Amino acid sequence: FYFYSAPENFNEEMLRGKRVIVTGASSGIGEQMAYHLARMEAHLLLTARTEAKLQKVVKRCLELGAASARYVSGSMEDTTFPEVVVKEAENTWGGLDVLILNHIGYSYFNYFNGDVGHVRKLLEVNFLSYVAMTVSALPMLKESEGSIVVVSSVAGKTAAPFSAPYSATKFALDGFFSSLRHEFIIEKVNVSITLCILGYIDTENAVRAVSHAIRDTPAPKEECALEIVKSGVLRRRELHYPSRAVGSLLLLRDIAPDFLDSLIRSSYKQ
Ligand SMILES: NC(=O)C1=CN([C@@H]2O[C@H](COP(=O)(O)OP(=O)(O)OC[C@H]3O[C@@H](n4cnc5c(N)ncnc54)[C@H](OP(=O)(O)O)[C@@H]3O)[C@@H](O)[C@H]2O)C=CC1
Numbered sequence: 001f002y003f004y005s006a007p008e009n010f011n012e013e014m015l016r017g018k019r020v021i022v023t024g025a026s027s028g029i030g031e032q033m034a035y036h037l038a039r040m041e042a043h044l045l046l047t048a049r050t051e052a053k054l055q056k057v058v059k060r061c062l063e064l065g066a067a068s069a070r071y072v073s074g075s076m077e078d079t080t081f082p083e084v085v086v087k088e089a090e091n092t093w094g095g096l097d098v099l100i101l102n103h104i105g106y107s108y109f110n111y112f113n114g115d116v117g118h119v120r121k122l123l124e125v126n127f128l129s130y131v132a133m134t135v136s137a138l139p140m141l142k143e144s145e146g147s148i149v150v151v152s153s154v155a156g157k158t159a160a161p162f163s164a165p166y167s168a169t170k171f172a173l174d175g176f177f178s179s180l181r182h183e184f185i186i187e188k189v190n191v192s193i194t195l196c197i198l199g200y201i202d203t204e205n206a207v208r209a210v211s212h213a214i215r216d217t218p219a220p221k222e223e224c225a226l227e228i229v230k231s232g233v234l235r236r237r238e239l240h241y242p243s244r245a246v247g248s249l250l251l252l253r254d255i256a257p258d259f260l261d262s263l264i265r266s267s268y269k270q
C-alpha cells in the first residue's frame with residue numbers, strides 16, 4: 001500500500017551532480033537513459049563492449065549537458081570486468097550515487113536448443129555480472145546512501161515461449177535482488193533496490209528479434225528510459241512499464257495462470 005501510494009514527486013534536479021554508472025549504454029534503453037541523465041546534469045560513466053558506439057553516446061551526453069561523461073569498454077563475459085568498471089568510478093569520482101544495471105548478452109528467440117553452454121554464458125552476462133558489480137559498488141553506495149537499479153522484464157516474472165535461457169536469468173535477478181533488499185532493511189543499509197519489470201520496448205535489437213513472431217506494439221524506449229531513471233531516484237521497490245500491460249499480466253499470473261499462459265501464446269503469430 002505504501003509503495004503504490006507514494007507521491008510522484010520526481011524533480012530533475014534530484015540528479016544534478018549525481019555520479020551514475022549505466023551498463024549496456026551503447027544502444028537501446030541504456031543509451032536513452034544516458035541522454036536523460038545528461039540533460040539532468042549528472043556525472044556519467046557508461047559501459048558496453050563497442051567502443052565506437054560509446055564514444056558517440058558520450059559525445060552526445062556532453063552536448064546535452066552532462067556534468068561529465070566517460071566510458072569504459074569491455075565485455076561482461078569477462079569475470080574481472082565488473083570490478084574494472086566500478087574501480088573506474090572510484091578512481092574518477094571517489095564515490096558513486098546510482099548504479100544502473102541494464103546490459104544483456106545476445107540470446108536467440110526460438111525453441112530451447114539444449115545448449116547448456118549458452119545458458120551458462122547468459123547467466124554470467126545477465127545475472128552474475130550484476131551481482132559482481134553490486135558487490136564492488138556496495139561500499140561506495142553505502143557511503144552515499146545511493147541506489148541500485150536492476151533492469152528486468154515481464155519474462156522475469158512470468159515465462160513466455162522462445163526465451164527460456166533469457167527468462168531464467170531475469171527470474172534469477174528477482175530472487176537475488178529481492179532477497180538483498182530484505183537484508184538491507186534488516187541491517188539498516190540505506191541503499192535502495194529498484195527492480196524494473198518491462199514489457200516489449202521498441203529497441204532495435206528487440207524489434208529485430210521478435211517482431212516477426214509477436215503481435216504486440218512495442219512501447220517507446222525514450223519514455224521507458226525516463227521511467228526507469230525516475231523510479232530509481234524515487235527509491236521505488238519496482239517499476240512496471242508500460243504500467244497497465246505489465247500490471248494486468250502480473251494480476252492474471254496470480255489469479256489465473258493457465259489463462260495468462262494461453263493469452264501469451266496467442267499473442268505469438270502462428
Ligand atoms: N527491449 C525490450 O523489449 C525489453 C528489454 N528489457 C530489458 O531492458 C534492458 C535493455 O534492453 P535493450 O535496450 O532492448 O537491449 P539492447 O540490445 O539494445 O542493448 C544491450 C546493451 O548491452 C550491451 N551488451 C551486449 N552484450 C554485452 C556484453 N557481453 N557485455 C557488456 N555489455 C553488453 C550492448 O552493447 P554492446 O553490443 O556494444 O556490448 C548494449 O549496450 C535489458 O536488461 C533487457 O533485458 C526488458 C524487457 C523488454
Ligand SMILES: C[C@H](CCC(=O)NCC(=O)O)[C@H]1CC[C@H]2[C@@H]3C(=O)C[C@@H]4C[C@H](O)CC[C@]4(C)[C@H]3CC[C@]12C
Nearest residue numbers: 153154155160163166199200205206209210216245
Ligand atoms: C512476449 C513477451 C510479453 C508478452 C506480453 O503479453 N506482452 C505485452 C507487453 O509486454 O506489453 C515479451 C515481453 C518482454 C519480451 C522480451 C524481453 O524481455 C527482451 C528480450 C530482448 C532480446 O533482445 C530478445 C527478445 C526478448 C527475449 C523479448 C521477447 C518478447 C518478450 C518476452
